[in-house]
Amino acid sequence: xxxxxTAWIEKEFVNSNFNDHRLTSRFKNILLAMSxxxxxTIGSTFNSWGDTKACYRFIGNEKVxxxxxxxxxxxxxxxxxxxxxxxxxxxxxxTYFDYNARAKTSGLDSVMRQSKSGEAIKxxxxxxxxxxxxxxxxxxxxxxxxxxxKEFHEKESRKFRYCNxxxxxxxxxxxxxxxxxxxxxxxxxxxxVHVADREADIYELYRDVADxxxxxxxxxxxxxxxxxxxxxxxxxxxxxDKLETMKAQGKxxxxxxxxxxxxxxxxxxxxxxxxxxxxxxxNKTMAKDGKHLPFVTVQAIxxxxxNPPKLVKPIKWLIITNLEIGNIEQAxxxxxxxxxxxxxxxFHKILKSxxxxxxxxxxxxxxxxxxxxxxSIIAWRIFWLTRVLNKFENQSCDLVLSEKEWxxxxxxxxxxxxxxxxxxxxxxxxxxxxLGGYIGRKSDxxxxxxxxxxxxxxxxxxxxxxxxxCG
Numbered sequence: 001x002x003x004x005x006t007a008w009i010e011k012e013f014v015n016s017n018f019n020d021h022r023l024t025s026r027f028k029n030i031l032l033a034m035s036x037x038x039x040x041t042i043g044s045t046f047n048s049w050g051d052t053k054a055c056y057r058f059i060g061n062e063k064v065x066x067x068x069x070x071x072x073x074x075x076x077x078x079x080x081x082x083x084x085x086x087x088x089x090x091x092x093x094x095t096y097f098d099y100n101a102r103a104k105t106s107g108l109d110s111v112m113r114q115s116k117s118g119e120a121i122k123x124x125x126x127x128x129x130x131x132x133x134x135x136x137x138x139x140x141x142x143x144x145x146x147x148x149x150k151e152f153h154e155k156e157s158r159k160f161r162y163c164n165x166x167x168x169x170x171x172x173x174x175x176x177x178x179x180x181x182x183x184x185x186x187x188x189x190x191x192x193v194h195v196a197d198r199e200a201d202i203y204e205l206y207r208d209v210a211d212x213x214x215x216x217x218x219x220x221x222x223x224x225x226x227x228x229x230x231x232x233x234x235x236x237x238x239x240x241d242k243l244e245t246m247k248a249q250g251k252x253x254x255x256x257x258x259x260x261x262x263x264x265x266x267x268x269x270x271x272x273x274x275x276x277x278x279x280x281x282x283n284k285t286m287a288k289d290g291k292h293l294p295f296v297t298v299q300a301i302x303x304x305x306x307n308p309p310k311l312v313k314p315i316k317w318l319i320i321t322n323l324e325i326g327n328i329e330q331a332x333x334x335x336x337x338x339x340x341x342x343x344x345x346x347f348h349k350i351l352k353s354x355x356x357x358x359x360x361x362x363x364x365x366x367x368x369x370x371x372x373x374x375x376s377i378i379a380w381r382i383f384w385l386t387r388v389l390n391k392f393e394n395q396s397c398d399l400v401l402s403e404k405e406w407x408x409x410x411x412x413x414x415x416x417x418x419x420x421x422x423x424x425x426x427x428x429x430x431x432x433x434x435l436g437g438y439i440g441r442k443s444d445x446x447x448x449x450x451x452x453x454x455x456x457x458x459x460x461x462x463x464x465x466x467x468x469x470c471g
Contacts, residue, residue, distance in 0.1 A: 004402035005035045005460070008381070016072040018063055026058050027069065034378050036460035038355050038453065042371075059362070059370045066373045070144060073377055077140025081131055081190055089132045090142060091341050092178055092196045095348040097124040097358055097372065107365030109149045124368060125149060128376070129178050130344050131192075134337060137391060138347065138383050141376060143178050146369055147171065166288050167204040175200040176208055183212045193217055193323065195341050201320070203281055204289075206296045210322055217338050220300070220318040226276040231293070239276065240318055243302040246272045250328035252303070254339050256315070267315050269303040273331040276300045278320075299325045303335045346449060351379040354453040386452045393426030401428060408462055409435075435459055 009028050018024050029051075037045045046052045058064055081088050096111040100121045110120040129143035149171065167173050179194050186192060194214060198221030209216050225235035226242065248270035256267055280293040301319045308314040319338050325331050351357055355375040362368050388400055397406050406428060410418035413431045423431075433447030434440060436455030440447075 004405060006032060007402075009035070012076050013072045015075060016068070018068055020063060023058065023061065023063060026054060027064075030055050030058060030374060031377060034355075034374060035381060036457075036464055038375075038378050038382060038457055041356060041360050059367045059374075060364075064370060066144065066146075066369060069370070069373050070141065070377070073140055073380075074142060077131055077142055078185075078187065078190075080139040081192075082187060084133055084139070086134050087337075088139070088190065088192045089134065089337055089340055090129055090178075090182060090192050090194050091132055091344045092127065092129045092143075092175060092194065092200065093341075093344040093348065094125060094127045094147070094174075094199070095351070097126065097352070097368075099123045099358065099368070102361070102363070105363045105365065105368070109147075109365070111149070124365065124372070126372065127174050127178070128344065128347070129182070130347060130380070132340060132343055134340070135391065136340060136343065137387050138343065138380060141380055143181060144373065144376065145174065145178075147174060166290075167202070172199065172202055175202065176205050179205070179209050179214055179216070180212065183214055191215070193337065195338060197341060203278060203284070203296070206278060206298060206320070206322070207292070207294060210296055215321070215323050217319055217321045217323070217334055219338065219341075220320050224278065224281075226278060226300075228277070228279045228295070231279050231295075232282055239300060240302075242276070243272050243274065243300060243318060244304070246274065246302075248272055250332060252332045252335060254336065256339070256342075265309070265312075267305050268307070269315060269317075269335070270306055271301065271303055271328060271331050271335060273299060273301040273325055273328075275325075298322050299331075299334075301325070301331050301334055347379060347383050350382050350449065350453060351376060353450070354382055355379050382453050382456060383449075385456065386449050389425055389429035389432070389452065390446075393424060393429065395425050396422045397425050397428040398422055399425060404466075405459070405463055408466055409459055412459075412462055432456055432459060 009031050013028055013031070016024050016027060018027065033045050033051070042055050043052055046055060098111070098121055099105055099108055100123065102108070108122040109124060111123040111125055125147040127145050127147055128141060131139040131142045133139065167176065175196055182192070192215070194209065194216040196218050198219045200218050201221045205216070205218070220239060223238045223240040225237070226239050227237050228235065250271045252269050252271055253266055254269065256265055276298060278296045278298060284293055286293070298320050299322070301321070303315065303317040303319070305314040305316070317335070317338065319334060321334050323334060325334065355378055357372050357375050360368070360371055362371060385400055392399060401409065406422060407418045409428060409431055410423065413434060430440060430447065432455035433451040434455065435458040436451035436453065438447045438451040
């Protein structure tokens with residue numbers, strides 16, 4: 001990936017095609033402007049009213065779709081996936097956008113969270129899937145889809161729907177659809193692992209994904225019956241109960257992000273693993289769910305914190321996977337991979353806070369979706385930058401900044417002319433963080449993602465000011 005933002009956009013979106021060169025050019029110009037002012041709304045992003053109107057017209061144009069805007073980025077993401085030699089994690093998660101204060105915005109959905117008045121909050125529901133390496137580098141957005149809850153909630157109650165409808169008519173089917181679609185477009189020679197949280201703990205997912213010969217790591221939420229001989233016999237063993245009573249086969253220490261006051265804490269986890277058989281739930285019938293109701297053999301891993309710090313809720317993860325686990329090292333590896341799931345929550349935090357998508361004033365849900373898609377690309381770029389700055393600290397900063405960009409950053413921080421030798425990635429990482437408010441005392445933790453995205457925005461402002469003044 002090229003170092004400067006302009007060169008990155010040209011490379012990342014070289015195959016973008018709106019069947020109108022003017023729209024393609026406008027698309028790239030909008031991305032460039034938003035990259036420089038990620039936290040600003042449309043009105044504050046552009047320097048002229050003409051450019052602002054052009055952005056509104058672009059978002060309102062029927063030829064512009066979310067699929068076209070993301071298509072070139074998805075292709076480049078797949079190229080980056082193919083370049084990696086290790087396994088790739090495809091992490092799914094759902095996020096909710098609150099537009100309840102936008103009373104005049106049409107087409108909004110219920111996000112099923114209650115406001116103080118007791119009414120459901122209006123907004124949008126977005127399901128993202130991001131490709132991430134096992135070293136934590138985000139390679140790109142591989143799938144993005146908006147969920148229309150009205151389609152599921154309009155006629156039937158939640159309880160009735162979940163008990164009586166097949167999985168294809170449930171909102172939770174999105175977890176399976178993402179894997180099915182990825183199976184269709186992902187190159188066969190690329191081995192990926194699908195990672196999701198407890199909402200994806202669905203029997204049909206385990207069944208269907210195994211049929212596709214795809215791999216998954218899912219955190220269990222249900223203390224379901226296991227190891228039955230017949231589907232409708234009385235349960236003899238429960239998933240959580242069985243593993244909790246087993247002796248630990250190994251231990252692992254991991255760092256976890258916990259809250260805004262203390263970014264990380266170390267958790268010492270005992271690891272227990274075993275093979276189990278998951279039967280079809282008793283409420284599944286051939287008339288409703290079809291004849292394909294097999295018993296699914298999976299590996300269950302429990303990571304449990306036996307002695308947590310005082311006043312801290314202990315960690316108890318139960319992970320289900322169809323990856324091979326023949327020893328404790330392989331079990332620990334799968335727990336480590338699951339621990340990377342919080343990366344997509346960081347991406348959503350950047351999208352909401354770093355890119356301020358809930359502050360925009362658009363009066364149409366479809367236009368809001370296009371705006372969020374634009375900002376999603378910017379949010380991924382910021383996320384990628386923070387990880388590269390953190391992971392490749394001893395390399396030259398040419399990896400992320402052009403010569404002029406690091407010259408400007410150097411002078412802004414050090415108040416003197418830059419040296420001829422480019423600084424390291426680690427040096428510019430701390431300099432950018434300082435622009436974002438990071439103090440950098442000896443007792444301080446390393447810079448967080450908020451100070452990085454704020455610093456990046458200030459650096460982009462400084463670069464823009466330089467070119468406006470010097471031409």
